[in-house]
Amino acid sequence: MRILHTSDWHLGQHFMGKSRQAEHQALIDWLLSQIDAHAVDAVLIAGDVFDTGSPPSYARELYSHLVVKLHHAGVALLLLGGNHDSVATLGENRALLAVLDTTVVAAVGNPADHLVVLPQRDGQAGCIVCAVPFIRPRDVLQSQAGQSAQDKQQSLQAAIQAYYQGVHQAGLARQATLQQALGRSVPLIATGHLTTVGASSNESVREIYVGSLDAFPTAAFPPVDYIALGHIHKPQKVGGLEHIRYCGSPIPLGFDEAKQQKEVLLVDLDATGLAGITPLPVPRFQALISVSGNLATLPNAIAAAAAEGTAEQPAWLEVTVAEDDYLQDLPERINTMTQGLPVEVLRVRRQRTSAAAALASAANETLDELSPHDVFARRLAAEALAPELQQALEQRYRAIVQSITEGAA
Structure with a gap:
């Protein structure tokens, strides 16, 4: 059989x-x-x-x-x-x-x-x-x-x-x-x-x-x-x-x-x-591509990804920006790079390269870039808690999220 x-x-x-x-x-x-x-x-x-x-x-x-x-x-x-x-x-x-x-x-x-x-x-x-x-x-x-x-x-x-x-x-x-x-x-x-x-x-x-x-x-x-x-x-x-x-x-x-x-x-x-x-x-029915780099190298990476898309079925992109991640107008810059190419950018992410850059750009971060667990982890990190208590809170949070998910289902 x-x-x-x-x-x-x-x-x-x-x-x-x-x-x-x-x-x-x-x-x-x-x-x-x-x-x-x-x-x-x-x-x-x-x-x-x-x-x-x-x-x-x-x-x-x-x-x-x-x-x-x-x-x-x-x-x-x-x-x-x-x-x-x-x-x-x-x-x-x-x-x-x-x-x-x-x-x-x-x-x-x-x-x-x-x-x-x-x-x-x-x-x-x-x-x-x-x-x-x-x-x-x-x-x-x-x-x-x-x-x-x-x-x-x-x-x-x-x-x-x-x-x-x-x-x-x-x-x-x-x-x-x-x-x-x-x-x-x-x-x-x-x-x-x-x-x-x-x-x-x-x-x-x-x-x-x-x-x-x-x-x-x-x-x-x-x-x-x-x-x-x-x-x-x-x-x-x-x-x-x-x-x-x-x-x-x-x-x-x-x-x-x-x-x-x-x-x-x-x-x-x-x-x-x-x-x-x-x-x-299983064949790939939709091009799904993740590219990363700084603003100098991303144009070539995006152009290479565009080779997998067509006008009728553009490649879906996730773009991770390194080094220049502190800039406020990243989405606009990425949009300029993709003009005329058979790609659609579904997500732009910032790769945190230093503590100073992270602090400078935290206000520009959107919830699309974070999972619920990321949000909770960052809030937890702001507190001075013993490791055992942090672990217990993380487990409790996962249990609550799971119960909410099951209730919605």
């Missing part, structure tokens, strides 16, 4: 004033051609199907288009909820989508309800999936008064591990029953949408410090043939293990991802378990 593992599509993303609709439409068209060319039996999207809990109508339309096209191709689809996804939005059409060979697991529930048998194109059972979506703390844990940050981390880690074990035990029982009925081996795989120990992240990933759990230990995953992970946008093995993979996002979701080669994974399973994994590079 061959599964295409992908994640973190973020349909409906509004990126610095730009829609990603055209890119996602091109991605779907490309994906459908690859599914046919590589004889894929099933597609697995490991969370963050949408960018927000209330995606725009065009994002829902793209989602529906993907479901219908895969159904017509005879390819099963498994969708997992991520931290960006609204449980209600993702699960509202579960019964309808089931008729179209699409299974949606939006939130944590009874372990037995997380077992999905993915079929091959001929209808025969191909594998059993322990389909675990993003786990919110309230799904598996009740807060206790007086717990320290370390106690909360240990409790949450233990609760998530216990939940995986429960789903895994149910999966083993289902596997035994199915294998007896079919008279052959059926692989068992699992999913997850979380940060694991050793995973390399980037600024485009919304941190999901649940309680104070920074990362889930790799050793805490159950022993299965393959673990399909989502949330981290950079494709990678976890802990050097071949069978635990982040496929990464299929398009760059921030300028920090602009140089990454995006990919999806073709996962081959047979009676012995995992037979092989083949990365499938």
Whole structure:
């Protein structure tokens, strides 16, 4: 059996004033051609199907288009909820989508309800999936008064591990029953949408410090043939293990991802378990380029970036200015450099080269250049606090931001 593992599509993303609709439409068209060319039996999207809990109508339309096209191709689809996804939005059409060979697991529930048998194109059972979506703390844990940050981390880690074990035990029982009925081996795989120990992240990933759990230990995953992970946008093995993979996002979701080669994974399973994994590079559908330098060197850098754009589809630029970052009229100067070129500057950043320059230009800095965590960190740095108290406040702030984010979803 061959599964295409992908994640973190973020349909409906509004990126610095730009829609990603055209890119996602091109991605779907490309994906459908690859599914046919590589004889894929099933597609697995490991969370963050949408960018927000209330995606725009065009994002829902793209989602529906993907479901219908895969159904017509005879390819099963498994969708997992991520931290960006609204449980209600993702699960509202579960019964309808089931008729179209699409299974949606939006939130944590009874372990037995997380077992999905993915079929091959001929209808025969191909594998059993322990389909675990993003786990919110309230799904598996009740807060206790007086717990320290370390106690909360240990409790949450233990609760998530216990939940995986429960789903895994149910999966083993289902596997035994199915294998007896079919008279052959059926692989068992699992999913997850979380940060694991050793995973390399980037600024485009919304941190999901649940309680104070920074990362889930790799050793805490159950022993299965393959673990399909989502949330981290950079494709990678976890802990050097071949069978635990982040496929990464299929398009760059921030300028920090602009140089990454995006990919999806073709996962081959047979009676012995995992037979092989083949990365499938995803084409770049929109030029996304980050350039840096001073006012003397930037014109050449911008001209080189313009070679990747066209009049119909200009390259999107992030420009970081060094040395001359104290100047107040940087946006105007950059705009002059780009006149007549097939580029659009989406963000101008100042590279702080010295304390004096930083102080001189702090008043000119805009919120577009800062993340919420940057703002909080700078305010915290202005206070004379003990390191332990600073760390505790930072953890508390992340927990508050997370709770607000989940409430909005």
